Amino acid sequence: MTSRAGTPAQSSDLIDVEALIDAYWHRHPDVSDPEQKVVFGTSGHRGSSLKTAFNDDHIAAITQAIVEYRAEQGTTGPLFIGRDTHALSAPAQSTALEVLVANGVDVLVDEFDGYTPTPAVSHAIIRYNREHPGQPQADGIVVTPSHNPPADGGFKYNPPHGGPADSDATNWIAERANALIAGGLQDVQRAEATAVGTYDFRTRYVEDLGSIIDMQAIKDSGIRIGADPLGGASVSYWQAIAEAYGLDLTVVNPEVDPQWGFMTLDWDEKIRMDPSSPSAMASVVARAGDYDILTGNDADADRHGIVTPDAGLMNPNHYLAVAIQYLFTHRPGWSEDAAVGKTLVSSSMIDRVAESIGRTLVEVPVGFKWFVPGLIDGSVAFGGEESAGASFLKQDGTSWTTDKDGILLCLLASEIRAVTGRSPSELYRELTERFGDPAYARVDAAATKAQKAALGKLDGDAVAATELAGEPIVAKLSKAPGNGAAIGGVKVVSEDAWFAARPSGTEDVYKIYAESFKGPDDLKAVQAEAKRIVDAALG
Structure with a gap:
């Protein structure tokens, strides 16, 4: 049988959104079943309500556990919460708000009741804590399963450092949440979420981009940019960026659809919003010739996909190597001692690039959380992983986000094209001529x-x-x-x-x-x- 990978989704591939949300509210997990327990992976708890793995009980218990954890850690500042475009994200945020308000947490949601990319939440936490030294620290929650299929939900906690919580935190939260569910949620406090503050994530994120990306160079170059949010949380951000900086930037597909019916199927014939997958990005790649730089993001915009006219969709490892080579030779404000960070399953091309520019390489296990300390104190200027996730420091060497930022890496591709006159894929071919072609x-x-x-x-x-x-x-x-x-x-x-x-x-x-x-x-x-x-x- 011929694979349907890379072909448009059909009606039989689409989820029943009504059934999914009904299951969220009415199914109750049995935490003696490992498939129904709260389990935090590298990026929070994920699952589908249809499998009783992501339901109201789970989110109420996880949120109560986060409330207790942050109190134990002395985190008493505001909590920023954002959600992506998955169908389960809105009900999960609703559950979380009821628990947070009942527990007296000063919680801030998007001012426009819109979608909030993961990097915008991380940026908000870091910005708030930088602007309020010596005061109670802020933290955050992002309601997203990232690039996972439409039937999934996700829920992750970002402590005051702004990045993914470490294993000590997530293990504590998961254990407490499962105990709360096993106890019938008797110790979970809930109230009508009326006393909720707001925060303009988008404006603050967009206005700060000039401190990390050479937006003037992009504008002056006049390059044509296409940005496809893949139906995700970055949809309004790209339009705001175009307007704020006067860029020739087109939002290729502004549609938001919880079924993601406009997607092409991933390698396993599932709908998955992975901007690094040639199959999932097939419809985007088909337009490669229309723009100088064409990009994609996943549902919470923490991942990036870079499409160039000469090469199509770049391999994430290739782009990371180019980004590192470019940044460390175009950021004079960075410390000469700042290191290159990579996960140990990323390409050794990065090792060779780091050596050539005289930078220390910091190789860490899989998971972006390992880059957080270095990005916070500036000792690691760039952290990236082979699954198309990365972030780096502002031009003055201070932290931008401590979570992956797909919007940022997409804009960097445009800066590289504007400043060098060559596409990132052309620059990667130059690297292979120097270091070999792995x-x-x-x-x-x-x-x-x-x-x-x-x-x-x-x-x-x-x-x-x-x-x-x-x-x-x-x-x-x-x-x-x-x-x-x-x-x-x-x-x-x-x-x-x-x-x-x-x-x-x-x-x-x-x-x-x-x-x-x-x-x-x-x-x-x-x-x-x-x-x-x-x-x-x-x-």
Whole structure:
């Protein structure tokens, strides 16, 4: 059967929004069932109401747990809350507001009752705390499952540093929330959400963009920019940016549809708003020739997709390498000691770029939360991950966001085009001429739950192999070099190749990320050997 990936969604692919919202209010989870418990992944609790994994009970309990956690931490300032365009986001925000108001939290929602990108919430937290030193600190909640399919909901907490909460916080919140649900929600306070303040997220975010992006250069260049929000929370932001800075910028598709019926199907024939996926971005890529730079964002705008006329959709690793090369040579206000941050499954091209510009590389486990300390104190000027998420410092070297900012990275592509006269994809080809042209891919391998658990705790020393695709192994890592944190898997490195293996959090597989600077054939050899090495280590 021919795959429908990259083809327009059909009516049979669309969710029943009414049924989804009805399930949110009327289904009640059994937290003795692991599938119905509150579980925080790298970006909050996610699930579908139709699977009794994201319902009113969950959000009431999580919000009450956040209230108790922030009180324990001494966080007594305002709480900024924003939501994206998923169908479950509005009811979840409604639930959260009832709990926050009942608990006396000073909560601020969007002034226009609109959609709020994740980076706008992070930016608001950081800006407030910077402008109110010595006063009670602000924090935030973002109601979003990011790029997940339309039937999903998501809910994440950002402490006063503005970025994703760390594992200590999320484990505490999840454990308390599950206890509250198991107790029949008796300790959850709720009240009509009438005493709610407002905040103009959009204006404050847009007006500050000039402090981090050379907006004048973009305007002066006259380049044609297309921005596709993919039906997400950035929709009104792009129009506001165009108007505020006088850019030749077109919002390619301003439609907001909780069914996302205008999307093309992702690789697995599901609707998924992933701007780094060639299948999900097929309709956007088809218009590549209409603009000098064409971009996409996911539903909460924390991810970016960069489309150029000469190359179509850029691989996220390629764009990160170009962004780092450009920024560290065009930001004189940054400290000479500020480092480059990357997740350990991102391309080694970044390592070679960082070395060439004389910058320290900070390699951390998967998850943007690991970049937060460095982005806050300025010791890391850029943090990026292979899944098309990144942020960086303002031109004066201070923090902008400590969460991923897809709008920012899209605008950076336009700055790069305006300042250099070349597209990011052209600049990446120049990097390959200097450093080699790596082949990179991620594949899945079957694994039992026991094997996944073992892989998550695997020590690098348990890897018996001494060679990887014919090259001597130079490192066997179970902890990230940049901060010593556990990888939750293993990474094996040779001079010209590497692989990393991590268990999936949702499926009975483990993920193999691999890269080779010797080309696609060597990459296949690395992938095959990676599976043998991991299987042998797992017994």
